[in-house]
Amino acid sequence: MNAISEIFPVLMQGIGITIQVLIGSIILGYLMAFIAGFCRLSKNPIIKYLTTFYVEVFRGTSLIVQLFWLYYALPILFGIDLGSDYLAGVLAIALNYGAYMSEIVRGSILAVSKGQTEAATALNMSSFQRMRLVIFPQAVRMMLPEFGNYLIQMLKATSLVSLIGMTDILYYGDILRSNNLSQAPTVYFLVLIFYFIMALPLIWLTKKMEAASKKGVA
Amino acid sequence: MDNSNWQWDTFFEAFPMVLEGLGITLGLTVATYLFALIFGFVWTLLSAIRFKPLKWLFRWVMEFIRSTPPLVQLFFIFYAWPMVPVVGFALDPFTSAILGLGIHFSTYIGEVYRSGIEAVEDGQWEAARALNFSTGDKWVRIILPQAIPPTIPMLGNYLIIMFKEIPLASTIGVAGILNLANSYGAANFRYLEPLTIVALLFLVLSYPSAILINRLERRMNRRFDKKETSGSKTIKEEKEGAAS
Numbered sequence: 001m002n003a004i005s006e007i008f009p010v011l012m013q014g015i016g017i018t019i020q021v022l023i024g025s026i027i028l029g030y031l032m033a034f035i036a037g038f039c040r041l042s043k044n045p046i047i048k049y050l051t052t053f054y055v056e057v058f059r060g061t062s063l064i065v066q067l068f069w070l071y072y073a074l075p076i077l078f079g080i081d082l083g084s085d086y087l088a089g090v091l092a093i094a095l096n097y098g099a100y101m102s103e104i105v106r107g108s109i110l111a112v113s114k115g116q117t118e119a120a121t122a123l124n125m126s127s128f129q130r131m132r133l134v135i136f137p138q139a140v141r142m143m144l145p146e147f148g149n150y151l152i153q154m155l156k157a158t159s160l161v162s163l164i165g166m167t168d169i170l171y172y173g174d175i176l177r178s179n180n181l182s183q184a185p186t187v188y189f190l191v192l193i194f195y196f197i198m199a200l201p202l203i204w205l206t207k208k209m210e211a212a213s214k215k216g217v218a
Numbered sequence: 219m220d221n222s223n224w225q226w227d228t229f230f231e232a233f234p235m236v237l238e239g240l241g242i243t244l245g246l247t248v249a250t251y252l253f254a255l256i257f258g259f260v261w262t263l264l265s266a267i268r269f270k271p272l273k274w275l276f277r278w279v280m281e282f283i284r285s286t287p288p289l290v291q292l293f294f295i296f297y298a299w300p301m302v303p304v305v306g307f308a309l310d311p312f313t314s315a316i317l318g319l320g321i322h323f324s325t326y327i328g329e330v331y332r333s334g335i336e337a338v339e340d341g342q343w344e345a346a347r348a349l350n351f352s353t354g355d356k357w358v359r360i361i362l363p364q365a366i367p368p369t370i371p372m373l374g375n376y377l378i379i380m381f382k383e384i385p386l387a388s389t390i391g392v393a394g395i396l397n398l399a400n401s402y403g404a405a406n407f408r409y410l411e412p413l414t415i416v417a418l419l420f421l422v423l424s425y426p427s428a429i430l431i432n433r434l435e436r437r438m439n440r441r442f443d444k445k446e447t448s449g450s451k452t453i454k455e456e457k458e459g460a461a462s
Binding site for chain 2: 056057059060061062063064065066068069072073076077152155156157158159160163170173174177181182183184185187188189191192195196199202203
């Protein structure tokens with residue numbers, strides 16, 4: 001029991017980084033999802049194919065590979081050195097899950113527009129009005145359940161940033177383990193508990209999102 | 219660190235070295251996947267328990283495994299399990315990866331099985347009972363033949379998902395492609411090219427498989443006239459969009 005009281009405060013030091021990476025990834029990830037989702041529906045072939053390339057590359061490779069790649073590539077190819085680990089961490093998670101979620105955005109818009117486009121056109125709406133007033137509000141509702149699932153995926157993904165030297169929960173867990181190997185079971189079990197407690201509100205939010213998307217739909 | 223741009227000679231030098239790890243990566247993927255397929259069935263059976271407290275307990279255990287990072291679970295199996303009193307014993311990295319990642323994904327596979335079983339219509343259960351089938355016969359001849367085929371595309375998707383998670387095993391020393399790329403990087407202070415090779419290998423292998431599974435799914439849907447499963451729906455529509 002006294003081991004727990006020693007381990008707990010050390011792990012607490014990592015919570016800030018974990019939450020920072022998570023929030024950064026969520027914001028940028030959803031942003032990418034909408035941008036890429038819309039770009040893939042664009043009539044301009046250049047935009048469409050460039051976006052398709054991005055989505056397929058990030059969906060076709062591994063998150064951990066993308067993270068390492070960005071971590072080493074950002075300084076070499078783009079000359080970004082300052083705080084490149086935070087940037088690499090958030091970029092990797094956001095670009096990866098943004099690519100997955102852009103498919104949800106695109107699929108939902110396509111699913112709605114099939115039936116509703118003609119009705120909106122019959123009402124003499126411009127294509128922008130049609131999207132903003134008719135299709136998009138209905139499509140967002142369809143996206144909600146899947147979006148919720150990806151929140152938890154992104155939380156799980158933040159643990160990878162310890163591999164590029166960021167001082168998150170897992171990083172401190174690894175330090176504790178290397179200092180005292182016999183404590184490893186307690187350390188890692190506590191790390192898992194930490195992540196689970198953080199996941200609980202996200203699980204609750206996912207259930208709420210699922211309920212919201214079912215509301216009033218026959 | 220050498221701060222020059224892309225180097226082709228490094229790329230060609232690293233290529234055969236990284237490629238050597240592909241067998242390990244693929245082997246580990248298949249082994250972990252098979253483990254998850256079998257262990258997923260355990261979760262399905264556990265969720266069928268009627269005794270409420272136990273059912274509730276296993277539901278939470280499953281939720282716990284699903285919503286915590288596989289990387290931490292991998293470290294737990296590799297570093298912590300040998301230290302657990304009485305039951306613990308040391309495992310090599312390869313076996314640790316099979317257990318750690320396999321258990322994580324088995325919780326997802328178990329859900330797939332459950333959704334397949336729940337999708338079998340009530341009338342089929344009632345008919346099996348009305349015709350006085352034994353429990354074994356009911357499952358083997360009525361329920362499972364209808365529950366399994368619709369889940370095959372989803373199970374295929376999980377194979378691809380797991381293939382992309384397998385490189386996590388490089389962190390505990392399994393000598394797959396990512397591990398070898400990092401070793402090359404550490405020896406030569408050039409990470410960019412070997413990591414690009416790893417990314418390319420993943421693309422070359424996972425993209426065609428994804429298309430293949432898509433086709434399979436569409437054939438299945440035509441055959442069973444089933445509603446799309448969410449999550450794979452979007453991929454299907456993308457292919458249709460590309461075709462039109």
